[in-house]
Amino acid sequence: MGTVVETPVKEADATVTVKKPTVVFVLGKHFVLALSSVFVVILSGGPGSGKGTQCANIVEHFGYTHLSAGDLLRAEIKSGSENGTMIQNMIKEGKIVPSEVTIKLLQKAMEESGNDKFLIDGFPRNEENRAAFEAVTKIEPEFVLFFDCSEEEMERRILNRNQGREDDNVETIRKRFKVFLESSLPVVQYYEAKGKVRKIDAAKPVAEVFDAVKAVFTPKDEKAAA
Ligand SMILES: Nc1ncnc2c1ncn2[C@@H]1O[C@H](COP(=O)(O)OP(=O)(O)OP(=O)(O)O)[C@@H](O)[C@H]1O
Numbered sequence: 001m002g003t004v005v006e007t008p009v010k011e012a013d014a015t016v017t018v019k020k021p022t023v024v025f026v027l028g029k030h031f032v033l034a035l036s037s038v039f040v041v042i043l044s045g046g047p048g049s050g051k052g053t054q055c056a057n058i059v060e061h062f063g064y065t066h067l068s069a070g071d072l073l074r075a076e077i078k079s080g081s082e083n084g085t086m087i088q089n090m091i092k093e094g095k096i097v098p099s100e101v102t103i104k105l106l107q108k109a110m111e112e113s114g115n116d117k118f119l120i121d122g123f124p125r126n127e128e129n130r131a132a133f134e135a136v137t138k139i140e141p142e143f144v145l146f147f148d149c150s151e152e153e154m155e156r157r158i159l160n161r162n163q164g165r166e167d168d169n170v171e172t173i174r175k176r177f178k179v180f181l182e183s184s185l186p187v188v189q190y191y192e193a194k195g196k197v198r199k200i201d202a203a204k205p206v207a208e209v210f211d212a213v214k215a216v217f218t219p220k221d222e223k224a225a226a
């Protein structure tokens, strides 16, 4: 996240003067100060709508760091962490892991990336995730890319995905669709009301979807010059 300065402070000595802190994380007794602003884009859309596929393209073309909340949670299970079994059970049921767990993983990945431009893929999953993330990190996304795709197409894609994911079966997929409609879409609507949603027709072939994504990321003056 650009320049990150770790400043150990005593509890009774917690006055820190910084010229332009944009993000302040408190980790135990360490204040971690991110001195440059971060640029965050959220990718939302139903399971299988193609968010991860397009993130790979955006990373390659625009130099962002891709943070997939689902991938971070799956890595946490593999690492043998104390939360692993809880996370695994939630994912099997298509349920939303407690905000605190996901936010800590996202923060850590941001700090370790050395970048200041992030694609946050598949988070926030509900209003509580969103409010907790903004309260803890003080980060507001620049915009939200919303991948619009029918359930029939998303289900077809997931069943062909072949990545051995435990939640890529018809029973869990249906639960994930329900959670998406009931809990995740309201987050998109929240950002829509703030004028931050950029809707993408995600039912098209990968290259055409990326053309639409590129148009969102390309500054207007560059578009005019092209
Ligand atoms: N536009 C597209 N047309 C056809 N297939 C696609 C398209 N985009 C992605 N796919 C394929 O669909 C599957 C799901 O895509 P991807 O993993 O990118 O979706 P996702 O939104 O990240 O899913 P999830 O939220 O479940 O992680 C993959 O096998 C991918 O190769």
Ligand SMILES: O=c1ccn([C@@H]2O[C@H](COP(=O)(O)O)[C@@H](O)[C@H]2O)c(=O)[nH]1
Pocket: 047, 069, 070, 071, 073, 090, 091, 092, 093, 094, 095, 096, 097, 098, 102, 121, 122, 123, 124, 125, 167, 176
């Ligand atoms: O912020 C998040 C992201 C994901 N989950 C859980 O993981 C699975 C899989 O997520 P993908 O985005 O499809 O990789 C999801 O169904 C949730 O169970 C989460 O809880 N919170």
